[in-house]
Each structure stands twice: as structure tokens, then as C-alpha cells.
Amino acid sequence: MISNREISKILYEIGEYLEIxxxxxxxxxxxxxxxxxxxxxxxxxxxxxxxxxxxxEDIPGIGVSIALKVExxxxxxxxxxxxxxxxxxxxxxxxxxxxxxxxxxxIFKLYxxxxxxxxxxxxxxxxxxxxxxxAGFGKKTEEKILKGIEFLRKxxxxxxxxxxxxxxxxxENRLKELKHVNRVAIAGSLRRMQETIGDLxxxxxxxxxxxxxxxxxxxxxxxxxxxxxxxxxMVRLKSGIDADLRVxxxxxxxxxxxxxxxxxxxxxTIRALxxxxxxxxxxxxxxxxxxxxxxxxxEEIYKSLGMVTPSPEIRNDSGEIQVALQNKLPKLIGYGDxxxxxxxxTNWTDGENSIEEMAESAKSAGLEYIAITDHTKSLAxxxxxxxxxxxxxxxxxxxxxxxxxxxxxxxxxxxxxEVNILKDGMLDIKDEVLAKLDVVGIAVHSHFNLSRAEQTxxxxxxxxxxxxxxxxxxxxxxxxxxxxxxxxxxxIIKVAKETGTILEIDADPYRLDLKDEYIRKAVAAGVKxxxxxxxxxxxxxxxxxxxxxxARRGWAGKNDIINTRPWPEMLKLLKTKQNxxxxxx
DNA sequence: GCCGTTTTCGGCCCGACTGTTTTCAGTCG
Numbered sequence: 001m002i003s004n005r006e007i008s009k010i011l012y013e014i015g016e017y018l019e020i021x022x023x024x025x026x027x028x029x030x031x032x033x034x035x036x037x038x039x040x041x042x043x044x045x046x047x048x049x050x051x052x053x054x055x056x057e058d059i060p061g062i063g064v065s066i067a068l069k070v071e072x073x074x075x076x077x078x079x080x081x082x083x084x085x086x087x088x089x090x091x092x093x094x095x096x097x098x099x100x101x102x103x104x105x106x107i108f109k110l111y112x113x114x115x116x117x118x119x120x121x122x123x124x125x126x127x128x129x130x131x132x133x134x135a136g137f138g139k140k141t142e143e144k145i146l147k148g149i150e151f152l153r154k155x156x157x158x159x160x161x162x163x164x165x166x167x168x169x170x171x172e173n174r175l176k177e178l179k180h181v182n183r184v185a186i187a188g189s190l191r192r193m194q195e196t197i198g199d200l201x202x203x204x205x206x207x208x209x210x211x212x213x214x215x216x217x218x219x220x221x222x223x224x225x226x227x228x229x230x231x232x233x234m235v236r237l238k239s240g241i242d243a244d245l246r247v248x249x250x251x252x253x254x255x256x257x258x259x260x261x262x263x264x265x266x267x268x269t270i271r272a273l274x275x276x277x278x279x280x281x282x283x284x285x286x287x288x289x290x291x292x293x294x295x296x297x298x299e300e301i302y303k304s305l306g307m308v309t310p311s312p313e314i315r316n317d318s319g320e321i322q323v324a325l326q327n328k329l330p331k332l333i334g335y336g337d338x339x340x341x342x343x344x345x346t347n348w349t350d351g352e353n354s355i356e357e358m359a360e361s362a363k364s365a366g367l368e369y370i371a372i373t374d375h376t377k378s379l380a381x382x383x384x385x386x387x388x389x390x391x392x393x394x395x396x397x398x399x400x401x402x403x404x405x406x407x408x409x410x411x412x413x414x415x416x417x418e419v420n421i422l423k424d425g426m427l428d429i430k431d432e433v434l435a436k437l438d439v440v441g442i443a444v445h446s447h448f449n450l451s452r453a454e455q456t457x458x459x460x461x462x463x464x465x466x467x468x469x470x471x472x473x474x475x476x477x478x479x480x481x482x483x484x485x486x487x488x489x490x491x492i493i494k495v496a497k498e499t500g501t502i503l504e505i506d507a508d509p510y511r512l513d514l515k516d517e518y519i520r521k522a523v524a525a526g527v528k529x530x531x532x533x534x535x536x537x538x539x540x541x542x543x544x545x546x547x548x549x550x551a552r553r554g555w556a557g558k559n560d561i562i563n564t565r566p567w568p569e570m571l572k573l574l575k576t577k578q579n580x581x582x583x584x585x
Numbered sequence: 586g587c588c589g590t591t592t593t594c595g596g597c598c599c600g601a602c603t604g605t606t607t608t609c610a611g612t613c614g
Contacts, residue, residue, distance in 0.1 A: 018586095025597060029586040063587050101603095103612050138605060188614080201614085227602050234602085234613090244614080246601095259599090264614070271598045276591080282599060 001045050002073055008038035009094065010073065010082055011066070016093045017085040019104040029061070035265060036061035037070075039318060041517045042490075048074050092118045098157065099148040100242075101141075109136065123149050147224075151240065158196035159241050160479060162509025162546055165190065167239060168200050171219065178215055180208040183253050187260035188244075191312045193549035195479060195512050199242035203256050209247035216245045252284040254297035259283035265317035273305055273321070313552040332552045333531075337564045338544050340369035342439050343418065343472060343504065343532035348393055349374040350382035352537040355393075355413065356400055361538035363411045369567040371416035371439040372397060373472075378420045378428040379445050387433045390417060394436065412567050414438040418472055423447045425461025427468070434467035438571060441504070443472035444485065452486040459492060463501045469574040470530055471496070473506040473513040481510065489518050496527045500575040502562055503527055505554075507547025508534040519554025528573060529556060530563045 011034030019027040036059055037044055047055050048071065056067040073079050089111070095118060096107050110116040113134050114125050122145060125131055132142040151157070168190055175184045181204050185191075188201030206212045213233050217225050224236040233245045248256045259267065259282065274281040279288055285295030286304055294300040302309040307324040311332055314320045323329050344358050345351035351358070355372055362370045372393065375384040385393065394415045404411050416439035420428045427434065427442060434440050442462050450458065462468055474492060475484035496503050503522055506513045511534065514522065522529060531547035533540055551561060558564045562573045 026586050028597070032587075061587070065586055101612065105611060136605070136610080140604065144604095199614090229602060232601050260614075262614075264598095267614090268598060275598080276589090280599090284600095 001043075002077060004037050004040055004044055007044055007070060007073055008034040010034075010079060011037060013094050014082055014085060016097055016104055017089060020089060020093075020108045030066070032061040032265075033059075033066045039316070039517070041521055044070060045074055090117060095119050096122065099145065099152055101144050101148055109134065119149055119152075154240060158198050158480075159239075160509050161190070161193060161195055161197055161512075161549070162543070163239075164197045164200065164241060165545075167221070167237070167241070168202075168243075171200070171202065171221075171243070174219070175202060175204055175212070175216075178206075178212060180206045180211050182206060182250055185253070185257050187257060188262065191261045192263065192315060193313050193546075193553065195515075195550070197241070199244060200237075201260050202243065202245045203253070203260060204245065204247050205250045205253050206247050212247050213245070246283075248283065250296065251292070252295045254299070254301055255281070255285045255295040256283045258298045258301055261312050261315060263316045266315040266321070269317050269321055270305070277305060279304070311552060313549060314555060330555055330557055333548060333556055333558045333561055333564065335545060335548050336366075337558050338367075338531055338548060338561065339565065340367055340371070340414075340563045340567055340570065341533050341535065341541065341544065342371045342414075342416070342470060342530050342563055343373050343441055343506070343534045344370045345374055345418070345534070345536045346372055348372075348389070349379075349384055350536060355396060357538050358535065359400065359404075359411060359413050362541055363409070365541040365544075367541065368410065369412040369414060369570075371414035371441075373416040373418040373439065373441050375445075376417055376419045376428050378422060384420070384428075385417065387430055390429065390433055390437075414567065414571075416441060418443050419468070420445055421459060421462040423450075423458065425458040427462060427465055431465070431467055434465075437467075439469055439574065440467050441470045441472040442468045444476055448476060448482075448485045450485070452488060455485055456488040456491050459487060460495045463492070463495050463499050466575065468501060470502040470504050470532075472504045472532075473508075473511050473534070474503055474518075475513050475515070477513055478510045479512065484513070489514075490521065493518070493522050493525050493527055496522065497525050502530050502574070505529055505531045505547050505550050505556075505561075506534050507531055507543040507545075507550070508540075509543065509546050512546060512550050514550075514554070516550060516553035519551060519556055523554060523556050523560050528562050529560055531561055532563070 011030050015027040015030030053067055053071055056062060056070055057064060069079055069081060091111050096102055114130055116122050116125055126142050126145045131137050132139045168186055172184055172186055175181055183205045185203045187203050189197050190200060204212055209230050213228055216233055217228055217235060221237045222235045223238040226234040231247050236242050271281045279286050286293045286301050294304045299309050308327050308329055310320040310324050310329060341362060346355050346358055347353060359370060375382040377384045377386040397413045397415050400413055415437045417437055418441045421442050421444050422428055463471060475487060477484035503514060531551055533543040535541055562570050
């Protein structure tokens with residue numbers, strides 16, 4: 001079965017081949033279709049299977065012609081049109097265009113002149129000085145290509161949100177302190193709080209752009225200056241990420257924020273909408289002819305276009321514009337709305353700190369409660385707890401809670417565990433002990449390579465355990481390190497609804513699991529979620545911000561997240577408690 | 586090749602900067 005990712009990759013590549021051939025407009029059509037498929041919630045294969053060709057045509061950006069091509073791909077796993085293009089121009093186009101500064105035109109020229117087909121060819125030619133001598137190229141272009149290849153190898157081109165955000169805020173703060181600077185904002189994928197960040201975008205309003213630029217390029221973390229102008233400067237930081245700075249007038253601050261926050265698809269759609277309404281929208285404002293209609297705030301721009309302002313996290317042209325035009329945007333969970341953390345590891349297993357240290361740290365992070373969820377026995381490498389150890393830990397938690405009460409603190413430690421799901425879907429702790437816990441998390445930590453059907457069946461079996469409250473990190477992925485295990489998340493969501501199992505949004509910056517698209521599905525299905533840090537150290541409670549961002553990108557509201565409630569209310573939403581209540585009633 | 590709160594035909598986002606030019610093409614966001 002061919003996946004959305006594979007289909008979108010082929011559509012993107014077709015767009016690039018057509019671009020090289022100088023075909024008008026079609027490249028953008030294919031790019032748009034590729035993007036649309038890439039960001040689709042449902043597998044195109046499923047859509048086609050269920051509702052046929054017409055349903056594929058209903059996907060935005062896909063019309064009769066591309067739908068037929070997708071059908072061919074689904075049926076045969078191949079696409080003659082694509083193969084013909086590849087044959088006519090036998091170059092690894094996806095690979096080459098991933099290099100910073102390499103576009104279709106350069107790829108074309110390099111193939112014509114030097115028969116360059118791959119990064120390997122390109123590196124060899126650049127290293128031998130063969131590129132600098134081609135007309136239209138030069139020494140600098142050659143150097144830039146070599147650097148681009150090096151960067152691509154080193155980083156895969158993107159950085160984790162959790163790694164980048166502190167760096168960006170540090171720069172933001174220094175810009176704010178500058179004398180000639182009035183306003184500062186972070187824009188781009190960072191403002192959208194994407195899982196991974198390609199580069200940093202800073203916006204500054206100032207009457208003395210030259211001074212600001214001078215400061216920016218002389219910051220200690222700068223390793224390279226790509227370009228430096230009056231309004232735009234681009235640099236590389238020593239950490240490896242690129243950063244752009246734009247200086248704009250105050251009157252354009254909102255317009256620039258809107259323009260540079262994106263994403264690209266959102267902006268294209270918004271600008272087309274503006275044009276239809278007789279405006280022109282650029283980074284300096286919303287214009288009718290020569291007249292500035294709006295520009296100082298994003299809100300007045302969106303308002304002039306007849307819509308409410310979508311939160312940056314959901315600006316990706318996935319329906320937010322239509323909903324905003326109808327003033328029906330959901331109220332997203334706020335960054336201060338989470339009251340407790342339901343996945344916390346301690347030095348009872350693989351965490352660094354004691355239960356008390358974790359509790360104290362959570363308290364000073366503003367939380368009202370945490371659940372201690374150490375690993376269980378079949379995860380031997382962590383010293384996972386057996387029934388006896390769990391009971392002992394529960395006793396210690398009781399003591400600590402008494403201590404908090406004696407000190408007049410309302411902070412509460414809940415008893416929990418991260419219980420292993422065995423290969424056959426059984427849990428590795430006896431039910432009578434699980435029943436004594438406040439919060440039972442269940443998780444897959446082994447047998448990642450089961451077939452989709454087996455993996456799904458196994459997890460569902462575990463979810464059906466009446467003591468299993470929350471499915472931790474439901475897909476097991478580690479961003480840029482490990483693919484998710486093959487599991488039918490749609491089915492998991494369905495079963496979560498049926499069984500009252502909570503799905504976790506693991507806020508660890510490497511996990512961010514569930515993904516936004518599944519969060520949106522779960523929310524739509526009425527499944528409850530919890531945002532947890534998965535903290536293994538007392539310094540990790542700030543992960544909550546990443547988890548909340550993830551929830552916002554999945555259109556989740558405060559009510560969709562159980563741990564936005566005080567702990568007594570939160571517990572009532574857990575399956576275990578519901579069962580007990582049902583039994584009593 | 587796609588799409589429609591002006592359109593089923595005629596459009597398709599827009600501006601900054603670099604490098605290699607001698608007035609501009611290419612790339613990026």
C-alpha cells in the first residue's frame with residue numbers, strides 16, 4: 001500500500017521536473033497537490049478504497065488529472081507520467097533541491113553542463129572547482145553549494161522545537177533591550193510552534209535599521225553572514241541553524257508578523273482572499289490601491305478581510321481560514337491551562353530525581369499535582385517496578401502527601417505507573433495492584449516491529465483492560481531518531497472512545513506523540529487527552545509548553561485535556577473511577 | 586493543472602537580496 005508520504009513526494013518531484021522544463025503554472029499545481037496529500041489526515045489509499053476516484057478529486061488541490069495519476073499509483077504502485085519525466089531528465093531532483101540555494105534552474109544547468117545527477121556528483125564537481133567556471137556561476141556559488149551539502153548531512157536541515165526555542169528567546173530578549181528597537185517578535189515556524197524548525201525569523205521595528213543589523217550580525221552566536229541589507233539580514237548560528245532578521249516600520253508590525261508567520265499555504269490563501277476583496281497584502285500592510293487599510297496589528301488585517309485571527313499554531317491552511325471567516329474558530333487550550341502532570345519518572349527507575357524532588361520542582365513550575373509513573377518490571381533495564389515495589393512506592397507517596405498536608409500545601413502526588421504492554425497485549429502488573437493506583441499509564445516499549453495488524457490488536461487489547469487509564473506516547477516515535485511503530489491510529493482513537501481510555505500527548509520534545517493531525521481526529525471523535533511531560537528529571541517540567549503547543553496545533557480546547565482540571569475532577573474522568581462509580585451505582 | 590462570495594475561462598502571492606551581470610535571473614520565505 002502506497003502511503004501519503006510517498007505520493008506527496010512523487011507529486012512534489014513532478015512539480016520540480018515541470019519547473020525545470022519551464023512549464024507554466026503546472027509546477028505550482030503539483031506542489032499544491034503534494035502538500036495537500038502530505039498533510040491529509042486520512043490515507044489517500046483509504047479514501048480511494050472507500051469512496052473511489054471522486055473522493056480523491058475532492059481533496060483540495062487535486063482535480064481530474066492528478067486524481068487519475070494518484071489512482072494509477074494506488075493501483076499499480078507506479079506512475080508512467082512520472083517515470084517518463086524521470087527518464088527525460090535522469091537527475092535525483094528531490095535530493096539536489098534539498099540543498100540550500102539549489103533551485104530547479106541551477107539543477108538544470110548543472111546537469112546540462114556537467115551531467116550532475118546527485119549530491120555525490122555535485123560535491124565532486126564543486127570540490128574540483130568545476131562549478132565556478134560555468135557562466136552564471138562563480139566561486140561564491142561553489143562554496144555555498146559545498147556548505148549546503150555539509151549542513152544537510154549534519155542536521156537533516158531541521159532542528160527540534162525544544163532545542164531551538166531557548167536560543168531564539170535569548171536573541172529576542174537581547175533585541176528587545178536595544179535602544180533603537182521598539183518592538184520585537186519571533187515569526188515563522190517557531191511562532192507556529194512546529195515540531196521541528198527550519199530557521200529562526202525575527203521581526204523588529206526600528207527607526208535605525210542599520211544599528212540593529214550591526215548588532216545582530218555581531219552577536220556571539222553568529223558563525224556566518226549570508227547577506228546583510230537595510231531591511232533583511234540572514235545569518236547562520238554556531239548551533240547550525242539559520243536566522244533571518246527583518247526590520248520594518250512600526251506601522252507595518254502586524255502586517256509583517258502576519259506575512260512572516262505563515263505557513264506558506266496559509267499566506268497564499270490569505271493573499272488570494274485579499275485580492276478577491278480588492279486589496280493587496282504584503283509585509284508592509286493591507287492596501288487598497290495606494291491607501292493603507294491596516295498594518296499595525298494582525299487582528300486589524302484579518303478583521304479587514306472579514307475574519308477572526310487564527311492562532312499562529314493553526315495557520316497551515318487546513319481549514320482554519322474557512323472556519324475563521326465564519327467566526328467559528330474553537331477556543332484552544334491556553335499555555336497556562338495545564339494544572340498537573342500525569343507522566344513523571346523518578347529514581348525508583350530511570351529518572352534522575354526522587355519523588356519529593358520531582359514534586360517540589362513541579363510545584364515551583366506552578367503545577368498542582370503530578371502522578372508518579374515509574375516503569376514496570378518487564379522493562380528490566382530501567383529497574384522496572386514489580387507489584388511489591390509499587391506497593392512500597394505507594395506507601396512512600398502517602399507519607400509525602402501527609403507531609404504536604406501538614407505544611408498546609410495543597411500539592412498532591414498521585415500514585416501511578418507506566419505499565420508495559422507485553423507482546424500479546426497483556427499488562428505486566430497484576431490487576432489487583434493496578435486497581436490501587438490513581439493513574440495507570442500503559443505503553444509499548446518493546447516489539448516495535450510487529451505488523452500493523454498485530455501491533456494495533458496488541459495495543460487495543462491493553463486499552464480494554466479496565467484499569468488502563470491512559471495510553472502513553474501512542475505511536476512510539478522519536479523525532480529524527482526513530483520512526484513510529486506501525487499502528488492504526490484511527491482504530492486506536494475509535495477504541496479510546498469506546499473504552500474511555502485517555503490518549504496522551506507526550507510533551508517530550510523528541511516525542512510530541514500524538515501528532516497534531518491525530519489530536520485533531522481524537523478531538524473530533526470526542527476522545528479525551530492528557531498532556532504530560534514524561535519528565536525523567538526535575539528540570540523537564542517546561543516540556544509542558546511543547547505539549548500544549550502540540551495540542552493547540554491539533555485544535556484541542558481546554559476541555560479536551562483532562563489535566564487542565566483540579567485533580568479530584570481529573571480523576572473522575574479516568575476509566576477506573578468511572579468503572580468504580582458504575583459499580584457503586 | 587486547479588479553481589470560483591466577481592469567473593466553468595482566465596487567471597495563478599510578492600518582495601528582498603546575492604551573484605554575476607552591466608539590467609537581471611535565481612532563490613527564498
